[in-house]
Amino acid sequence: MRTSLFPPARLLAAAAVVASLTLILGFSSIEAVAAPKDAENFVRERGAEAIAVLSKPGLTDQEYAREFVAFVDRSFDAPAMAQFALGIYWRQANETQRAEFVKLYRDYFINTYSQRFRQFSGERFDVLGVRAVNATENLVQSRIVRPAQAQPINIEWHVREAAGQQRVVDLIIEGLRLGITLRDEFSAVVQQGGLDGLFKALRDKNLTFNRGA
Numbered sequence: 001m002r003t004s005l006f007p008p009a010r011l012l013a014a015a016a017v018v019a020s021l022t023l024i025l026g027f028s029s030i031e032a033v034a035a036p037k038d039a040e041n042f043v044r045e046r047g048a049e050a051i052a053v054l055s056k057p058g059l060t061d062q063e064y065a066r067e068f069v070a071f072v073d074r075s076f077d078a079p080a081m082a083q084f085a086l087g088i089y090w091r092q093a094n095e096t097q098r099a100e101f102v103k104l105y106r107d108y109f110i111n112t113y114s115q116r117f118r119q120f121s122g123e124r125f126d127v128l129g130v131r132a133v134n135a136t137e138n139l140v141q142s143r144i145v146r147p148a149q150a151q152p153i154n155i156e157w158h159v160r161e162a163a164g165q166q167r168v169v170d171l172i173i174e175g176l177r178l179g180i181t182l183r184d185e186f187s188a189v190v191q192q193g194g195l196d197g198l199f200k201a202l203r204d205k206n207l208t209f210n211r212g213a
Helices: 009-020 036-055 062-074 076-086 097-119 178-210
Strands: 125-136 136-145 154-162 165-173
Touching: 036 062, 036 136, 036 154, 036 165, 062 097, 076 097, 076 165, 076 178, 097 178, 165 178
Parallel strands: none
Antiparallel strands: 125 136, 136 154, 154 165
């Protein structure tokens, strides 16, 4: 059976658009410990950072890479996303393996979306609403309207509050959850080659990115 470390192309492109769109948010009020207003302010700030990165003139590749890494670290909970993506195999991994996988996952996430992030600009972002997932998490519904009459993309932001900080823990793009997509991809690789096989595949992929392929 053929496996791939890549989510569907439309999901990848849409996730990259999310990082580069202009964010103008207005959330409805709901009762939750993780207040929608806090999520609103968090995403607005992250959006302003994304716009600032894109609009910087003469940014070198290295400077851009540093800016994007900082953006991801301030916006996404990579360890939580890595744990979810590894699924049942997280419990089977020892502490050393878990630490290595979190690093490999973070590098893979950054490498994948940093390249696509730079390709987008000029999109319009419309917020459609918000609903509580539980006492610490909210899902924000949105739509990305792209230039040249391209088909809009529906996005949901899964935002979690922990220790007073908001972080994105998943994206649901056109009904397709990024975390589940990667979990299925990784699971298929583990079933064929074990955790070592998955780690090697991620290392190889990250090296390919670093070589500019």
